[in-house]
Amino acid sequence: MLSFMKMTLEEQVQHAVAGDKNALEKVIGEVQGKVYNLALRMLWSPEEAQDATQEILIKLITHLSRFEHRSAFTTWVYRLATNELLNYRKKHSRPQLAFDVFQDQLSEGLVEGISTSSYLVEEKLLLQEAKVGCSLAMLQCLDADGRAAYLIGEVLGFQGPEAAYILEVTPEVFRKRLSRSRQRVQSFVRQQCGLVNPENPCRCKRQIAPNVKRGIIQPHQLLFAAESESAQMIAWVDGVADEVALFQSTPEYTAPEDLLQQVKEWIQAPQS
Numbered sequence: 001m002l003s004f005m006k007m008t009l010e011e012q013v014q015h016a017v018a019g020d021k022n023a024l025e026k027v028i029g030e031v032q033g034k035v036y037n038l039a040l041r042m043l044w045s046p047e048e049a050q051d052a053t054q055e056i057l058i059k060l061i062t063h064l065s066r067f068e069h070r071s072a073f074t075t076w077v078y079r080l081a082t083n084e085l086l087n088y089r090k091k092h093s094r095p096q097l098a099f100d101v102f103q104d105q106l107s108e109g110l111v112e113g114i115s116t117s118s119y120l121v122e123e124k125l126l127l128q129e130a131k132v133g134c135s136l137a138m139l140q141c142l143d144a145d146g147r148a149a150y151l152i153g154e155v156l157g158f159q160g161p162e163a164a165y166i167l168e169v170t171p172e173v174f175r176k177r178l179s180r181s182r183q184r185v186q187s188f189v190r191q192q193c194g195l196v197n198p199e200n201p202c203r204c205k206r207q208i209a210p211n212v213k214r215g216i217i218q219p220h221q222l223l224f225a226a227e228s229e230s231a232q233m234i235a236w237v238d239g240v241a242d243e244v245a246l247f248q249s250t251p252e253y254t255a256p257e258d259l260l261q262q263v264k265e266w267i268q269a270p271q272s
Helices: 009-017 021-043 046-062 073-091 099-107 123-140 144-155 160-167 171-192 204-214 227-232 243-248 257-268
Strands: none
Touching (some): 009 073, 021 046, 021 123, 021 144, 046 073, 123 204, 160 171, 171 243
């Protein structure tokens, strides 16, 4: 029998469905990062992304036998995760952020002199916090369906029937949603973001002080920046070619260990 290390993900799924809890842990370990990063981009808040990821992973475990091998397993996971995230948004409704409102927020305070030395945090971490927080906030300006289409089609690179399958819509509906979302994001980024267009006044460093004042950035409790991610540190100037590269430059985060531990305990516990 093949070892777990040599098995394909689909083969591990078959073992998990047959009742092998070790195989199930391997399967969850393979996909948890993909689920968490999609949740973070959909929801902005790491805390909400963690809650949603836990719900999704448990549903994945309980619905694993429904995977019919008609697509790649990760494609099926994205389908389940996207559906759950859209429902999560409906259950935890909050005011929709609009591009014009966000534009006004980005414009406030840019004329102020910026000094990061008083924050007792390395500047590169504050820059990462500003850039990731801002790029994720841009996505929140899209409605939930448009955001999902943009993430699946543009950021993650799924195309045509496969993307439509994930979103549970027809290919035509997917194309329309993606086109509309792409146009809105492209227009906003090219008019506002100094990383994509150096002629724009908004630069990540210039956002630090005003966002600290608003409480969006809390230097002693950073949401998106950590030393452990330093190997994936974002290039801050003159390295982002377009808006898609801007979103793709966001580091791939590891799901919090306590979340994974809770899921592992749920797997190993006797199920009634």
